[in-house]
Amino acid sequence: MSDFWQDRPVLVTGADGFIGSHLSEQLVKQGARVRALAQYNSFNSWGWLDESPLHDQMEVVEGDIRDPLCCRTISEGVDTVFHLAALIAIPYSYRAPQSYVDTNVSGTLNMVQAAKEAGVRRFMHTSTSEVYGTAQYVPIDEKHPLQPQSPYSASKIGADQMALSYWHAFALPVTVMRPFNTYGPRQSARAVIPTIITQIAAGAEQIQLGDVSPTRDFNYVEDTCRGMLALAECDACVGEVVNIASNYEISVGDTLELIRELMGWDGQFVQDPQRLRPPGSEVFRLWGDNRKIRELTGWQPQIDIREGLRRTIEWFTNQDNLRRYKADRYNV
Structure with missing residues (x-):
């Protein structure tokens, strides 16, 4: 350092x-x-x-x-x-x-x-x-x-x-x-990864999400x-x-399946209409090029999506942390 x-x-x-x-x-x-x-x-x-x-x-x-x-x-x-x-x-x-x-x-x-x-x-x-x-x-x-x-x-x-x-x-x-x-830890439940984890951790048999087809570049x-x-x-x-950016994209649906595997959950996904963005407002694909930051600074991500999700799940499933979230409510 x-x-x-x-x-x-x-x-x-x-x-x-x-x-x-x-x-x-x-x-x-x-x-x-x-x-x-x-x-x-x-x-x-x-x-x-x-x-x-x-x-x-x-x-x-x-x-x-x-x-x-x-x-x-x-x-x-x-x-x-x-x-x-x-x-x-x-x-x-x-x-x-x-x-x-x-x-x-x-x-x-x-x-x-x-x-x-x-x-x-x-x-x-x-x-x-x-x-x-x-x-x-x-x-x-x-x-x-x-x-x-x-x-x-x-x-x-x-x-x-x-x-x-x-x-x-x-x-x-x-x-x-x-x-x-x-x-990661402390993220607002309005974001998709905490939304999935907190609902599963709270014991939901069905989890409610919006559109799961968009891709994201998670870091x-x-x-x-x-x-x-x-x-x-x-x-x-x-x-x-x-x-x-990680220079890697994954769909929300595939992220859900990865969290399902890591948490050992066998419930169902249900689309909640209030969680859908207006059609012209949904960002359907994000995949970031990180060449510039690598060339300028040498930075590159060290924690892949599986390990990052494992750490995030570990934090959210701690009951002292989970109680700060209202998993049964849609966070605008």
Whole structure:
């Protein structure tokens, strides 16, 4: 392990979430001085950081990226910003699209402006493979057209372009990290892998899903976080958009069968109409090209889908973890 992050002051927005909590922990383990932003709430909850054995080694701050003053305050004295805070649920974006613009686009504007004023060394902006929409060709490289097939996707395209504009206009050292379909412990049950595992773990004889024909490029959360750190250490990545992908696709249906095998479940799958996206909004194929990140940093995934699912199942089937999920309800 290199000493690149030793004593380096780092801000992680969205540190209370799924990927953000894992990234914050990896940074602490590598010696960084982590300032972890959790979204302010009246419950005094730090999200997944409440459960982290390392949260007492972080400076946890509460705030909201929709507030420019908050963004300025948390960016002071920081070397590197990992910007992960966002609204991410696709179905909820159909109901509340304005909130996605406010958080994902305006919130990103607030953060890049704050980073510019603070003079940070690097601004690592988190994108999503959803911006590509259904693949026009595979594997999907960074030159693939952007297709806003949901309000969520549109807001992330806007956020990506806002971040990149600060590189072009103000020389803010921005990198757009574009992870494909991250999964693992702590993921929201609105995502397909936790949806399957939690229903089976709760004893369901039938599990309810949407369309199982789309393919996804799944990446275990530890691999995604390693990719983010590698990009932040790479000077040649400034001003670049870079996929974090496994270069492998698997259908939702085949993922279900793999989980069925690993969990020894012999129940039935039932299609739930409320879990189907509008026809023009479903992304039917995602398979990411990871050549660019390999060439720039040497990164490649270390945990294959079978091993990643085994670890994820082990975490979710722990009763202390499973009780945090409402397996009998559809998570929008």
